[in-house]
Amino acid sequence: MPASSNKSRRHRKSVMQPTIADVALEAQVSAITVSRVINSTGAVRPATRERVEAAIDKVGYVRNMLAGSLASASSRFIAVIVPSLSNIVFIEVISGLQSEFEKQGYQILLANTDYNLDRECQLVRTFLGWSPSAVVITGLRHNAACQRILEEWDGPIAEIMELGDAIDLNIGLDHQAAGRRMARYLLEKKHRNIVYVAAQIEQDYRAGLRYEGHKAELEAVGLKAPLLDMDQLGQFETGARSLDIVLADYPDATAIHFANDDLATGALLLAQRQGIRVPETIAIAGFNGLPIGQHVTPPLTTIISPRQTIGRATAEQVIARIEGRHLQNNQTDVGFEMSIGDSA
Amino acid sequence: MPASSNKSRRHRKSVMQPTIADVALEAQVSAITVSRVINSTGAVRPATRERVEAAIDKVGYVRNMLAGSLASASSRFIAVIVPSLSNIVFIEVISGLQSEFEKQGYQILLANTDYNLDRECQLVRTFLGWSPSAVVITGLRHNAACQRILEEWDGPIAEIMELGDAIDLNIGLDHQAAGRRMARYLLEKKHRNIVYVAAQIEQDYRAGLRYEGHKAELEAVGLKAPLLDMDQLGQFETGARSLDIVLADYPDATAIHFANDDLATGALLLAQRQGIRVPETIAIAGFNGLPIGQHVTPPLTTIISPRQTIGRATAEQVIARIEGRHLQNNQTDVGFEMSIGDSA
DNA sequence: TCATAAAATGTTAGCGCTAACATCAGTATT
DNA sequence: AATACTGATGTTAGCGCTAACATTTTATGA
Numbered sequence: 001m002p003a004s005s006n007k008s009r010r011h012r013k014s015v016m017q018p019t020i021a022d023v024a025l026e027a028q029v030s031a032i033t034v035s036r037v038i039n040s041t042g043a044v045r046p047a048t049r050e051r052v053e054a055a056i057d058k059v060g061y062v063r064n065m066l067a068g069s070l071a072s073a074s075s076r077f078i079a080v081i082v083p084s085l086s087n088i089v090f091i092e093v094i095s096g097l098q099s100e101f102e103k104q105g106y107q108i109l110l111a112n113t114d115y116n117l118d119r120e121c122q123l124v125r126t127f128l129g130w131s132p133s134a135v136v137i138t139g140l141r142h143n144a145a146c147q148r149i150l151e152e153w154d155g156p157i158a159e160i161m162e163l164g165d166a167i168d169l170n171i172g173l174d175h176q177a178a179g180r181r182m183a184r185y186l187l188e189k190k191h192r193n194i195v196y197v198a199a200q201i202e203q204d205y206r207a208g209l210r211y212e213g214h215k216a217e218l219e220a221v222g223l224k225a226p227l228l229d230m231d232q233l234g235q236f237e238t239g240a241r242s243l244d245i246v247l248a249d250y251p252d253a254t255a256i257h258f259a260n261d262d263l264a265t266g267a268l269l270l271a272q273r274q275g276i277r278v279p280e281t282i283a284i285a286g287f288n289g290l291p292i293g294q295h296v297t298p299p300l301t302t303i304i305s306p307r308q309t310i311g312r313a314t315a316e317q318v319i320a321r322i323e324g325r326h327l328q329n330n331q332t333d334v335g336f337e338m339s340i341g342d343s344a
Numbered sequence: 345m346p347a348s349s350n351k352s353r354r355h356r357k358s359v360m361q362p363t364i365a366d367v368a369l370e371a372q373v374s375a376i377t378v379s380r381v382i383n384s385t386g387a388v389r390p391a392t393r394e395r396v397e398a399a400i401d402k403v404g405y406v407r408n409m410l411a412g413s414l415a416s417a418s419s420r421f422i423a424v425i426v427p428s429l430s431n432i433v434f435i436e437v438i439s440g441l442q443s444e445f446e447k448q449g450y451q452i453l454l455a456n457t458d459y460n461l462d463r464e465c466q467l468v469r470t471f472l473g474w475s476p477s478a479v480v481i482t483g484l485r486h487n488a489a490c491q492r493i494l495e496e497w498d499g500p501i502a503e504i505m506e507l508g509d510a511i512d513l514n515i516g517l518d519h520q521a522a523g524r525r526m527a528r529y530l531l532e533k534k535h536r537n538i539v540y541v542a543a544q545i546e547q548d549y550r551a552g553l554r555y556e557g558h559k560a561e562l563e564a565v566g567l568k569a570p571l572l573d574m575d576q577l578g579q580f581e582t583g584a585r586s587l588d589i590v591l592a593d594y595p596d597a598t599a600i601h602f603a604n605d606d607l608a609t610g611a612l613l614l615a616q617r618q619g620i621r622v623p624e625t626i627a628i629a630g631f632n633g634l635p636i637g638q639h640v641t642p643p644l645t646t647i648i649s650p651r652q653t654i655g656r657a658t659a660e661q662v663i664a665r666i667e668g669r670h671l672q673n674n675q676t677d678v679g680f681e682m683s684i685g686d687s688a
Numbered sequence: 689t690c691a692t693a694a695a696a697t698g699t700t701a702g703c704g705c706t707a708a709c710a711t712c713a714g715t716a717t718t
Numbered sequence: 719a720a721t722a723c724t725g726a727t728g729t730t731a732g733c734g735c736t737a738a739c740a741t742t743t744t745a746t747g748a
Contacts, residue, residue, distance in 0.1 A: 017704095019703095019704055019705085020704070020705070021704080021705095031704090031705080031706090032705095032706070032707095035705070035706060036706095039706085041706090063704095063705090064703085064704055064705070065705095066703085066704080066705090067703070067704035067705040067706085068704075068705050068706070069705090070703090070704080070705070070706090071704075071705040071706040071707080072705080072706055072707075073706095073707095
């Protein structure tokens, strides 16, 4: 099944892929009719459609999305930018995005910033080169250049995970409120010396927002809100190390409010190994509601962040925006939910 | 900075993006010179380069990758197909792929098959439409249509995770050997009644391969190799439930060889909650070497699969192949490593 | 100084597809 | 039977970029 147009003086791969021109020739129609069959746009008589479909099979046509996207100025790409792929939280969001977008025939372009805003800017630039139908980006904080680029770009932009002053769409939860909520719970449990433990809080500034809420709640009743910021990213090991540090450096502490469940789980498992009683000796609280938290002993007291929901809601709204449908609201608070275990 | 070509009768977005023609006009050079500056191909005098770069800034040019890819017949896309995004194992592989490919300016197109081979076939079709520079696909088993499509496609293809008879490149480990290795270890520990527990082994057939190895090793010394196949995908909950089932249905069992660490961890944590002694009452072994396994009590005996290595090695070899470099070997065994904890 | 090579830049012709408009056939209306 | 209308299909002209070849400029050496 050789391709038709061979008059070109131009190179090409040895074996040229068939194009719609080849299909058109085979089906005895014009190229645009083939295009209409492929895209289900415009009217095509059933008999013609069948002929074209047969021809597609016969010549082994594989559609060239690049050409189509260029010609129609619409790529059906969704640029998705997250800070990290090693954090399950973002994976679940991506998973939610993916499943919704795929249904509608959109393809995700994925990249992670490693929590680096300059890298984020670079990625935004690169991705915009692919003429995406929309941009989904984590967080509301970008560097100046990135902010300007995004503001000037005229497709839909969804800033996710946290709530605030967004460029376009905004789907997420109120991290300060979440921090306050957990702090309030710990206060209700009569804790008066609570250490907040985070990992690289400067970069993971949403953990910082939760700390602000936590701090505000404690200071409102005249308590101090010590912060322990670990210099490694939040995984089990870091959580375990932080427990040691807290027990040594904050002898009065009766509870630790961890910035996330990874840290909290790491601490909880260490406590278990070392026979440190939780919550009697030290109470432990986390954030995210990861599955592992419900399987450790005691089950982790945490706040469940609706990650899949963020992904799905974002996809829905972005698609609505792409298709020009009007949205009532640019901001969606997906909320959060306390999950009370026995660890605090 | 309005775009130059306005003679077209064609629509376009209200505000047209500047093109290299606009940059060329501004910098008083030809379009191809701008292209050369952007792509760092061919020689451009430093003075000219600076003029062009200034012009790019001035007109706010954003490169159109679709057009470039179409013209050069090379998209720098890498199609990556994995069974699932909820499994950390694949995430880590993707992470390894991502970091390497990005360095070289390749963009990953990601999709998951949900362990469905027909879906896989559909995804391959769609992805090939984007003219990817290479395809990275999980596993060696595809349905007939998919197999044919991949064989006929003439770019580099990497089939990863397991070793065997591949279409092109093959990077992975020998799952049968891994299963044998762990079985041998359990035999050395004097276990004679070992249950193999998997989840949806039909779909996760690499777990099946490990079971085959396990079975072969046991049968070689005249032992039975009972298999418990859970009907839910392998997470903590399933692992926990399976422990109950084994204790009830296989009273003689002294060890469980789990198909993966998620299941094993779920079982181990349940054992802990219920005061079931591990390994005295029942020994537990896993597969993958997830971080969590080293933090539970007792630490999990498992086999570490080098997931990031698979990602990186794959990227390296695929890039070599794209760039036409010769590879000594189409098959790379990344091996595996026993990690002996106290759980078995 | 002038031939000659090398470097820098330009010209031309598409990549494969689709938007917009044009045309043509069939049907309903008067 | 002429008219208007609808549905199906075709023609044309790019989308924005780059490969290949062509040309001009600059550096090199005898």
